[in-house]
Amino acid sequence: MAYLQVDGAIKRYGATTALDGVSFAVGKGEFFTLLGPSGCGKTTLLRSIAGFSQLSEGRIDLDGVDLLAVPPHRRDIGMVFQDYAIFPHLTVAENVAFGLKARKVPASAIRERVAEALATVRLAALADRLPAALSGGQQQRIGIARAMVVKPRLLLMDEPLSNLDAKLRLDLRDEIRAIQRTIGIAAIYVTHDQEEALAISDRICVMDGGKVEQIGTPQQIYGQPATRFVASFVGTMNLLPPSAFGLPSSDGVAHWAVRPERLRLSEADTPAQFAFSLTGAVEHFTYLGREAHLTVSAQGHRLVAQIAAPPPDLSIEAGREIQLALDLRDLHAFDSEGRRVTVGRAA
Amino acid sequence: MSAIADTPRQRSRWQPDFWSLVAFAAWAILILLLLMPLSLVLVSSFRDESGGLSLANWQRLFTSARYFNAFVNTLIVGFGGLAGALLLGSVMAFCMARLQIAGSRLVSMLAILALVSPPFIGAYSWIVLFGSGGIVRQTLMSWGIFMPPIYGVWGVLIVFAFKFYPYVYLLTSGALANINRSLEEAAENLGLTPFQRVMKVSFPLVLPALSAGGLLALIHAIADFGTPRLLGRGFNVLATEAYTAYSAEIGSNLGMATTLSLALILLSMVFVFIQRFMSRRNVYHSNLINRPEKVRLRGFANVAAHAAVYFIALGGAMPAIIAAIYSVRKTNGPVFQPGFGLESYSRIIATLGDVVRNSLVFSGVAVLLIVVVGTLIGCLVARRNTVQTSLLDATLMVPYVMPGIVVGVAFIAAFNTPPLVMTGTATIIILSVFIRRLPYAVRSSAAALRQVGPSMEEAAISLGYSPVKAFLRVTIPLIAPGIIAGAMLSFVTAINELSSSLVLYVGGTVTMPVKIYIAINDGDYGTAASLSTILLVLSGAAIYLAFRLLGRDERALL
Numbered sequence: 001m002a003y004l005q006v007d008g009a010i011k012r013y014g015a016t017t018a019l020d021g022v023s024f025a026v027g028k029g030e031f032f033t034l035l036g037p038s039g040c041g042k043t044t045l046l047r048s049i050a051g052f053s054q055l056s057e058g059r060i061d062l063d064g065v066d067l068l069a070v071p072p073h074r075r076d077i078g079m080v081f082q083d084y085a086i087f088p089h090l091t092v093a094e095n096v097a098f099g100l101k102a103r104k105v106p107a108s109a110i111r112e113r114v115a116e117a118l119a120t121v122r123l124a125a126l127a128d129r130l131p132a133a134l135s136g137g138q139q140q141r142i143g144i145a146r147a148m149v150v151k152p153r154l155l156l157m158d159e160p161l162s163n164l165d166a167k168l169r170l171d172l173r174d175e176i177r178a179i180q181r182t183i184g185i186a187a188i189y190v191t192h193d194q195e196e197a198l199a200i201s202d203r204i205c206v207m208d209g210g211k212v213e214q215i216g217t218p219q220q221i222y223g224q225p226a227t228r229f230v231a232s233f234v235g236t237m238n239l240l241p242p243s244a245f246g247l248p249s250s251d252g253v254a255h256w257a258v259r260p261e262r263l264r265l266s267e268a269d270t271p272a273q274f275a276f277s278l279t280g281a282v283e284h285f286t287y288l289g290r291e292a293h294l295t296v297s298a299q300g301h302r303l304v305a306q307i308a309a310p311p312p313d314l315s316i317e318a319g320r321e322i323q324l325a326l327d328l329r330d331l332h333a334f335d336s337e338g339r340r341v342t343v344g345r346a347a
Numbered sequence: 348m349s350a351i352a353d354t355p356r357q358r359s360r361w362q363p364d365f366w367s368l369v370a371f372a373a374w375a376i377l378i379l380l381l382l383m384p385l386s387l388v389l390v391s392s393f394r395d396e397s398g399g400l401s402l403a404n405w406q407r408l409f410t411s412a413r414y415f416n417a418f419v420n421t422l423i424v425g426f427g428g429l430a431g432a433l434l435l436g437s438v439m440a441f442c443m444a445r446l447q448i449a450g451s452r453l454v455s456m457l458a459i460l461a462l463v464s465p466p467f468i469g470a471y472s473w474i475v476l477f478g479s480g481g482i483v484r485q486t487l488m489s490w491g492i493f494m495p496p497i498y499g500v501w502g503v504l505i506v507f508a509f510k511f512y513p514y515v516y517l518l519t520s521g522a523l524a525n526i527n528r529s530l531e532e533a534a535e536n537l538g539l540t541p542f543q544r545v546m547k548v549s550f551p552l553v554l555p556a557l558s559a560g561g562l563l564a565l566i567h568a569i570a571d572f573g574t575p576r577l578l579g580r581g582f583n584v585l586a587t588e589a590y591t592a593y594s595a596e597i598g599s600n601l602g603m604a605t606t607l608s609l610a611l612i613l614l615s616m617v618f619v620f621i622q623r624f625m626s627r628r629n630v631y632h633s634n635l636i637n638r639p640e641k642v643r644l645r646g647f648a649n650v651a652a653h654a655a656v657y658f659i660a661l662g663g664a665m666p667a668i669i670a671a672i673y674s675v676r677k678t679n680g681p682v683f684q685p686g687f688g689l690e691s692y693s694r695i696i697a698t699l700g701d702v703v704r705n706s707l708v709f710s711g712v713a714v715l716l717i718v719v720v721g722t723l724i725g726c727l728v729a730r731r732n733t734v735q736t737s738l739l740d741a742t743l744m745v746p747y748v749m750p751g752i753v754v755g756v757a758f759i760a761a762f763n764t765p766p767l768v769m770t771g772t773a774t775i776i777i778l779s780v781f782i783r784r785l786p787y788a789v790r791s792s793a794a795a796l797r798q799v800g801p802s803m804e805e806a807a808i809s810l811g812y813s814p815v816k817a818f819l820r821v822t823i824p825l826i827a828p829g830i831i832a833g834a835m836l837s838f839v840t841a842i843n844e845l846s847s848s849l850v851l852y853v854g855g856t857v858t859m860p861v862k863i864y865i866a867i868n869d870g871d872y873g874t875a876a877s878l879s880t881i882l883l884v885l886s887g888a889a890i891y892l893a894f895r896l897l898g899r900d901e902r903a904l905l
């Protein structure tokens with residue numbers, strides 16, 4: 001049986017429904033990520049699991065025990081708050097030691113574990129400072145250390161890296177992942193950053209409007225999006241009407257979709273190696289460093305194609321004719337309700 | 348893990364229980380000390396002398412020339428005080444917030460001095476200088492310049508302007524200093540003339556502060572009882588009439604006193620609602636990126652600005668300064684002699700020790716009650732957003748607009764007869780101070796708590812602290828400085844409280860402000876001045892402590 005089991009969770013605030021029948025299961029030791037647009041209910045879900053807001057309906061079990069019967073302070077669920085919630089009257093070290101004191105850990109062990117945790121989040125030098133003078137990112141890291149140092153049964157993290165620079169983000173997300181693996185706890189991680197979600201998670205749950213859109217491994221989420229929403233929310237996706245470019249028509253398909261990196265581009269005069277090709281004019285060229293995006297307008301449709309590892313002197317002027325080719329197996333198909341459909345010929 | 352397996356119990360139930368208890372106690376207190384006395388006041392205003400139901404009192408209020416005068420005069424002092432306070436306060440606020448004024452710390456100290464001057468001594472000090480035999484007036488007369496004595500309506504209005512300008516000044520200067528300069532620059536950039544800029548941008552931005560300060564001045568002017576009593580010379584207002592109706596040696600008329608009190612409350616309420624209505628949309632938050640700079644004026648303009656600022660500041664602090672000077676004048680009995688000496692103080696030590704002690708004990712106990720009850724109710728109001736707590740919050744607005752005289756009269760009406768007889772005790776004075784000041788404590792602790800926000804406590808809970816422990820370990824330390832500072836400021840108002848104590852005191856429960864009132868009436872000015880100085884020193888010490896804890900913020904005094 002799953003370690004954490006959320007069943008039919010519904011949370012209403014007056015007329016708004018923040019959670020609309022959310023169900024999922026998280027295994028012990030699993031790193032589970034909630035991904036979704038702002039306001040889709042991620043924080044609400046975490047707060048319900050932690051016990052700070054009561055579900056209107058539904059059930060949450062942890063390790064076979066009905067969590068709703070357990071008061072929040074006895075749930076032993078660590079939480080990294082979206083607004084940090086760092087205690088301003090305690091020093092950085094005291095903040096981190098706070099949960100250990102509640103667990104009556106001996107003073108010497110507290111000192112050791114606090115020092116270790118602060119080193120992990122790169123804050124050892126600030127141990128005796130008060131948090132008021134620290135930057136947002138530094139406070140965020142105190143929050144991470146404070147929640148992880150007690151080794152809770154379940155760790156909830158609400159956008160814990162949102163305020164850090166790109167480099168620190170990468171370092172810390174690997175640290176978080178490593179610690180979570182070593183102590184073998186389950187973690188639920190909230191993020192806006194799709195790349196982060198893909199990189200760090202065992203499984204990802206994509207939410208929208210209080211509902212679960214898809215739960216799956218990063219490969220499934222990116223490679224086989226279950227709905228049109230997932231397809232366009234995670235990564236970039238070119239959506240095309242069923243009849244565009246004379247694509248093979250198929251019953252029940254309301255949209256075709258293809259990832260930019262699946263579109264090959266060839267100069268207009270080279271023959272296409274793929275089953276399907278189309279010609280368009282370059283609208284603009286965006287250089288992004290390790291890749292470049294080419295926006296192409298073809299027969300009234302706009303498509304984004306990706307050029308991997310563009311040479312530094314590459315520049316493609318607008319208006320140029322260009323030929324795009326794609327393998328029909330790379331096409332995704334969605335029905336009129338946005339659900340994925342399998343099309344015999346395309347698959 | 349085991350903690351959970353061991354105790355499979357229902358959802359934690361303590362929070363509702365504890366806070367329901369607090370809510371219950373809060374309502375009990377409000378019913379006993381506020382709603383019950385007030386409804387008795389209401390009932391009593393509808394009884395005639397013989398105790399029968401009648402509209403006689405209300406009829407008299409509107410038909411008797413005397414009461415009608417008092418009513419009109421109350422409006423006159425209210426709006427006159429408002430106008431004077433607005434004028435002096437906004438001039439002062441503008442100069443202090445936008446111009447470089449030499450000695451600005453001294454000026455803001457003088458403003459605080461004006462704010463905490465013990466009641467009554469102010470009016471007396473004005474008489475010392477500008478009364479018929481006043482020093483300044485006599486000097487001018489000897490030079491051949493005629494100056495009318497300060498009695499009557501104009502005297503009252505002048506005193507009010509100098510007494511209440513700090514409300515407007517402190518609130519408005521804060522707002523002016525916090526306007527994001529970029530807004531004014533943007534207006535300039537969009538082509539508005541300086542005058543248009545002031546009218547269309549700056550003025551609307553400070554309007555909420557201006558109207559809040561004006562409201563405070565207005566409410567205090569309406570409720571003020573000492574100034575018209577001493578300076579009015581026949582200029583009667585509702586507050587003095589209520590006191591007279593209550594305290595008349597022969598034919599004390601509680602029914603009329605309560606009617607007049609109700610008229611006062613209703614009047615104050617009307618103004619509170621008008622002000623709320625006016626500033627309902629106008630809550631602006633600015634993100635102080637670009638604070639306005641203080642301009643250095645030159646030449647005549649600079650002299651004029653300094654003259655205005657120091658004229659207002661010294662005028663407001665004058666009563667306190669005069670009291671301090673007169674407290675060390677040589678006296679023989681109640682009569683001043685040439686030269687200086689400490690007779691007044693030794694007389695206080697010899698004969699008025701219990702008065703000083705009464706003041707300290709009463710205010711100490713009252714403040715303790717205010718802090719404990721106020722903090723608990725504040726937490727309740729801030730954390731529980733239900734109809735019941737909103738109602739509680741609204742009910743707490745009532746003491747906010749109740750003039751002291753009214754509280755006194757209401758307590759007499761409620762606690763003079765069984766089942767609960769408290770008249771003549773220290774308890775009744777302490778409770779009257781308590782109920783008057785409770786709303787301030789509730790508001791300040793609720794505000795402090797809203798700043799902390801619930802996620803701090805939740806973080807502690809998620810780390811394994813029970814809700815009670817989380818509250819004690821996290822929330823209390825965070826709001827403690829605010830609470831202690833609030834307590835100090837409550838102490839200042841408690842120890843200076845005159846009007847309700849004046850109605851409620853008996854021989855054994857005389858406090859310093861009451862004694863000052865008696866001493867002035869008896870012509871014993873030396874005692875009055877030295878008692879006032881002691882009050883000033885005590886208030887100053889409390890304010891100093893509060894500023895140490897809160898950071899210097901004069902607006903906390905309001």
Ligand SMILES: Nc1ncnc2c1ncn2[C@@H]1O[C@H](COP(=O)(O)OP(=O)(O)OP(=O)(O)O)[C@@H](O)[C@H]1O
Pocket residue numbers: 013016017018036037038039040041042043044045082
């Ligand atoms: N206390 C509340 N009262 C009313 N509505 C609320 C409350 N808390 C959340 N909501 C609403 O519930 C919905 C979900 O909010 P939630 O905070 O869970 O979003 P989120 O996914 O965490 O968003 P973000 O990524 O911006 O943090 C939103 O529409 C929000 O407005």
Ligand SMILES: [Mg+2]
Pocket residue numbers: 042043044082158
């Ligand atoms: Mg959120």
